[in-house]
Amino acid sequence: MVTRGCFLREGRWTMHSLPHISSRHEIQSIRAALYVRGLLLSFGRFSTKIAIFIAIVSYALLGNTVTAEKMFVITGFMNIINKAMTDQFPRSIAHLSEGAVSVKRIQKFLLYDEVTTASSCTAKGMMTTFTVGGKHRPLETGTEMQVAKSSEVEMNTCTPEDHTNVNDIVDVKGIKIANVTARWSEDLPENTLTDVSLDVRPGELVAVVGPVGSGKTSLLHAILKELPLNSGSISVGGSVSYASQEPWLFTGSVRQNILFGQPMDRNRYRQVVRVCALERDFQLLPHGDRTIVGERGVTLSGGQRARISLARAVYKQAEIYLLDDPLSAVDAHVGRHLFNDCICDFLQGKTRLLVTHQLQYLQAADNIVILNNGMVEATGAYNELHVSGLSFAKQLDLEVNTKDSEHHSLRHSDSELSLRKTKHQNSQTSEHSSVEESEPKQIAEMRTRGRVRSGVYRAYCAAGGNCLITFIVLSVFILAQLAVSVGDYWMSFWTNVEERRSLVSNRIASSIDGAAINDTTTQLTEMDVTTTDTSEWKLGVSTTIAPTDVTEWSWMPSTETCILVYVGLVIGIVVLTLASAFFFFSMCMRASINLHNSMFSSISRATMWFFNNNPSGQILNRFTKDMGAIDETLPGTMMDCVQWLQW
């Protein structure tokens, strides 16, 4: 299980990274940004305290040198920093980090080497030739490619968009392949195609046969410009329609899969359905040709998929049809039906290149090409090859005889008879039902709405660690809040103390000027000022004030004591707030990692039923969008929420 090992070694990030994040370095930078954001958010909790602290300490220590205006400026400045630091700045840090990751990825993509395609394409029925291997000449810019146009809407009948090179425009149709040598990758030790030459005349049916891996599909890919040429040239004279060896369906109705964006031509559509032996299938499908197939749709058999894929290629009006083994997934009598009715009759007059292993059909081909090890072993009509004595030709002869006898025994089988009998009837029923029945709806993705269950919160906390960790995080939050509240209380207490101390000083000073000590004592009693520490009341003139009511003021700390206590509280607030943010974000990160791992572990053990019923897009969505929200949005939002509760 190398793949799984890779995933596990990379931890949670590998799966998550698919469309979203691609390297551990990127993860680390985004994670660091999240921490910075959390710490900056916490800064808001103590920046105001620090501002007030600076102001009061400055006033207390420097006295008159700090004016009210200066204090106002200091606190205002700190508040601006607070706002900036706690509001947009943390967000900008996170966005900056994500932006940097995106820019790096775009840069990496833009710095890839340019791909040089080596093929040819035909514009508006005119043959254009592309040559490689020293005879390379540029294509006229602005040449409109009919093939490229159709490929925009038909992926199965595609030829890559051509912005490459053309040198000749010749009014010839068909396919001309001259001395083509090609390989899929430069690293491969051998060529996939070696010195292949082939001339497919317009309207011809050419069968390409050969052992497994001999390069039949690669030859079609070379014609489609998917396989770059090392040398030689390929000229394609006309628009191309292609049926791949692997049938492919997209999510939509069967009809949409066949039309593939082409306008509906009822007559042609009915014919295509008939020649591709789909009428019986339409009867069996719950909504006929409007049945939804593909992901979350009805599951089709391999033969049905192959025939729908063939029908899509055949429905498209083209001059050249490249059919890659369309008969392999169907049984003998359906195969014979497809070959006779579809490939021979319906596509008569079109240029057809048929890759097949069904050698019993080769007698009907105008030309046969035998490929072996990427080279053309023999080419010619059936009779020519038959007498050639080549090994594959002998096998061909043997297989033709065997398969033909099989075919003849099946020819009049009940199933074929019933197929033929129901042909006309089915086409009518299918057409009728298709028009009348309403379009079946695709099953929408399930989504839970309303209140979030308490179990979800519990699961998130459990993913973030055990109960102890949750308890520690909560305790640190409570302690931080306690420190903030005590700080606020101390601030108000200290302010009162200083205010009263100032009043007392003023009164005493005025009393010294004209009144006796007893009067002063009376005044102090009126002010309810009490203290046990008489040293606090020593005046500059060495007069000790004896408070009369000592029970009301049990403790009145000095300014220095107040400052020290406040410094301690502010340090406590800073440490506890930062610690709470750090612990909180660590818990969120752990929850995120564990949730991802558990998701990945579940998906890697899921049954095929799950994958049949859940489109891959949805699964990817859970791994990217939802995990992205858990990674980035949820911690920030929860932190905001906790802070607002605390304020």
Ligand SMILES: Nc1ncnc2c1ncn2[C@@H]1O[C@H](COP(=O)(O)OP(=O)(O)OP(=O)(O)O)[C@@H](O)[C@H]1O
């Ligand atoms: N897309 C591709 N990328 C890389 N190598 C490929 C690709 N397609 C085919 N090959 C390689 O090219 C060689 C020829 O394969 P190809 O599919 O053309 O053979 P084939 O004759 O069509 O076989 P089959 O009869 O099984 O369809 C094989 O070695 C195969 O591994």
